[in-house]
Amino acid sequence: MKKLTKNMIALMASTGLLLISAAVMADENSWPPKGNATNGAKAWADNCNRCHNLRDVKDLRDDQWITTMFHMRLRAGLTGQDTRDILSFLQASNSATSNFVRPGASAASTADSGLSGEDVYTSTCIACHGANGKGTVPGAPNFTDKGGRLSKSDDALLKSLTNGMQSPGSPMAMPAKGGNSALTPGDLKNVLEYMKKTF
Amino acid sequence: MSYSRHLLPKTFLSLAIASTYPSMLLAADTNQEIDALWQTIEKLEQKVAESNEWKSPNTLVHLAGYADVNYVSVDTDNGTESSFSSGTFAPIFHYQVMDKVMLEAELAFSVDADGETEVEMEYFTIDYFLNDYAALVMGRFLSPLGQFRQNLHPSWINKLPSAPQGFGHGGSAPIADVGMQVRGGFKMGSSINGNYAAYVGNGVGAEMNGDEVEEAHSPGFNEDVDGGKNVGGRFGMYLIDSKLDLGLSWATGKAGEIGGDNGPGQNGTKRDWDFIGADFTWHLGGLDVRGEYVKQTYGALSASEEAEFDAYYVQVAYRFPATKWEAVARTSSNNTPEDTQDRVSAGVNYIFTSSVIGKLAYESNDNNANDANDRILVQMAYGF
Numbered sequence: 001m002k003k004l005t006k007n008m009i010a011l012m013a014s015t016g017l018l019l020i021s022a023a024v025m026a027d028e029n030s031w032p033p034k035g036n037a038t039n040g041a042k043a044w045a046d047n048c049n050r051c052h053n054l055r056d057v058k059d060l061r062d063d064q065w066i067t068t069m070f071h072m073r074l075r076a077g078l079t080g081q082d083t084r085d086i087l088s089f090l091q092a093s094n095s096a097t098s099n100f101v102r103p104g105a106s107a108a109s110t111a112d113s114g115l116s117g118e119d120v121y122t123s124t125c126i127a128c129h130g131a132n133g134k135g136t137v138p139g140a141p142n143f144t145d146k147g148g149r150l151s152k153s154d155d156a157l158l159k160s161l162t163n164g165m166q167s168p169g170s171p172m173a174m175p176a177k178g179g180n181s182a183l184t185p186g187d188l189k190n191v192l193e194y195m196k197k198t199f
Numbered sequence: 200m201s202y203s204r205h206l207l208p209k210t211f212l213s214l215a216i217a218s219t220y221p222s223m224l225l226a227a228d229t230n231q232e233i234d235a236l237w238q239t240i241e242k243l244e245q246k247v248a249e250s251n252e253w254k255s256p257n258t259l260v261h262l263a264g265y266a267d268v269n270y271v272s273v274d275t276d277n278g279t280e281s282s283f284s285s286g287t288f289a290p291i292f293h294y295q296v297m298d299k300v301m302l303e304a305e306l307a308f309s310v311d312a313d314g315e316t317e318v319e320m321e322y323f324t325i326d327y328f329l330n331d332y333a334a335l336v337m338g339r340f341l342s343p344l345g346q347f348r349q350n351l352h353p354s355w356i357n358k359l360p361s362a363p364q365g366f367g368h369g370g371s372a373p374i375a376d377v378g379m380q381v382r383g384g385f386k387m388g389s390s391i392n393g394n395y396a397a398y399v400g401n402g403v404g405a406e407m408n409g410d411e412v413e414e415a416h417s418p419g420f421n422e423d424v425d426g427g428k429n430v431g432g433r434f435g436m437y438l439i440d441s442k443l444d445l446g447l448s449w450a451t452g453k454a455g456e457i458g459g460d461n462g463p464g465q466n467g468t469k470r471d472w473d474f475i476g477a478d479f480t481w482h483l484g485g486l487d488v489r490g491e492y493v494k495q496t497y498g499a500l501s502a503s504e505e506a507e508f509d510a511y512y513v514q515v516a517y518r519f520p521a522t523k524w525e526a527v528a529r530t531s532s533n534n535t536p537e538d539t540q541d542r543v544s545a546g547v548n549y550i551f552t553s554s555v556i557g558k559l560a561y562e563s564n565d566n567n568a569n570d571a572n573d574r575i576l577v578q579m580a581y582g583f
Contacts, residue, residue: 032297046437046442050482051351052355052554052582053554053556055554056552056553059552059553066259067259067260067263067301068263070293070295070298070301071291071293071303073328073334074301074303074336076384077383077384077396077435078394079392080328080330080332134484138518142520167521
């Protein structure tokens with residue numbers, strides 16, 4: 001009885017918080033419309049080092065990235081969609097809550113989302129790490145190096161994938177989950193297996 | 200019988216009371232938990248509302264820009280002369296109204312040799328985003344012709360402490376114009392991005408020395424001294440897979456004479472003016488190669504010859520893997536009717552962060568008409 005009541009309260013509270021969050025999200029995304037963060041990761045890696053070093057996503061707050069990206073839309077000749085996609089990627093990468101895992105989370109919440117490791121790599125990681133794993137942007141490690149980054153333990157690599165990491169000598173950090181906050185722990189495990197098998 | 204007749208209801212009543220009592224206690228606990236949760240939700244609502252006030256307004260204000268401090272050592276006939284200088288502090292103000300309008304303004308503060316502070320309006324525009332592929336830019340804007348002036352001149356982006364010959368103020372590449380332009384980007388299939396800028400503006404001037412054009416002049420005139428508008432633009436293609444950026448620029452119009460025998464704008468003469476330019480950028484891992492060529496032609500008059508100004512540079516930079524070090528080399532040349540200025544530069548950069556760069560460079564300068572001095576330059580550049 002008590003457990004049921006607590007669950008109901010928790011459900012109500014969660015629903016309330018979700019409604020609040022939804023309201024906030026709706027307000028935040030009223031302008032500009034939300035872009036595709038996965039496409040944004042690629043557009044960011046493709047475009048932003050045409051003229052200058054890639055800025056660390058932590059250099060600016062989410063609202064500062066909005067103005068910066070509209071400024072860069074004019075400077076770099078980006079389309080509006082590319083601008084929104086890159087902005088969504090930067091804001092997702094900037095999110096401090098994307099790493100949150102509820103203590104005692106059930107196995108279901110850590111399951112993968114049905115994406116294969118290759119799916120994850122080609123949609124999220126490939127922008128900076130390249131199809132051949134050798135890296136497309138300065139500071140990205142060469143996955144094909146024997147004794148290189150992928151020789152670390154799975155636990156250490158999963159921690160880096162989950163929380164992001166700063167490579168020595170790189171001017172920018174890899175964002176948490178490569179900037180794709182929708183990835184689940186299962187997805188990260190799959191993509192790690194794919195990278196170790198492929199490179 | 201009577202006893203037994205009431206025994207069952209009493210037993211049920213006792214059991215009911217006994218079973219309800221803990222539930223009542225539980226209900227009291229639950230009510231307290233609910234109250235506590237509602238209080239938490241109310242506090243969260245308040246915090247969300249407060250944060251939402253500044254996170255989602257219809258307007259945004261943002262300050263960006265760049266700054267640099269410098270040290271220069273010059274080889275002269277009298278020996279080596281060296282100086283510290285405070286360089287440029289160039290704040291860029293952004294005021295944005297939703298995703299429709301943006302006001303941008305860059306001021307460049309610097310201190311001259313006499314210690315006086317100078318301020319220049321590098322650009323000031325009001326931009327209206329027409330749709331996903333076009334924006335209308337009105338005001339004083341950096342010349343959209345070529346790449347260096349509009350995209351590469353900020354010191355945290357420029358990989359050497361100085362500009363290429365011909366691409367600074369008073370060079371062969373136009374600096375700025377006042378007018379309006381339409382610019383934007385579009386997709387050319389899945390692997391090519393197109394970008395463009397087309398403008399109409401007050402145009403350039405011809406800095407005169409007697410009857411001859413001495414210097415190309417394009418500071419962004421706030422009035423049209425020759426009465427004829429200049430038109431032009433740049434078309435660029437970015438080949439995404441090969442990381443190759445290609446651009447072509449073209450412009451034409453009239454150039455009013457400035458200075459000369461009759462004083463600024465007093466002789467009323469104007470010359471035909473034409474511009475062509477081409478630029479490229481190529482990336483491969485840590486390798487960054489770029490170059491640019493520009494040419495301005497001021498038409499002949501009955502008592503004066505045609506004047507050509509052209510300039511180019513080629514720059515190669517390499518970021519050493521897994522380090523913060525970068526090597527860069529550049530050759531550039533500026534050709535005017537009176538002089539040819541050549542410069543070869545080589546340097547090494549330390550990238551503290553992606554927008555804080557320490558630079559050390561050596562420049563070999565060679566001029567046909569004037570003495571040129573070789574220089575060692577040190578610069579700390581900061582982009583914000």
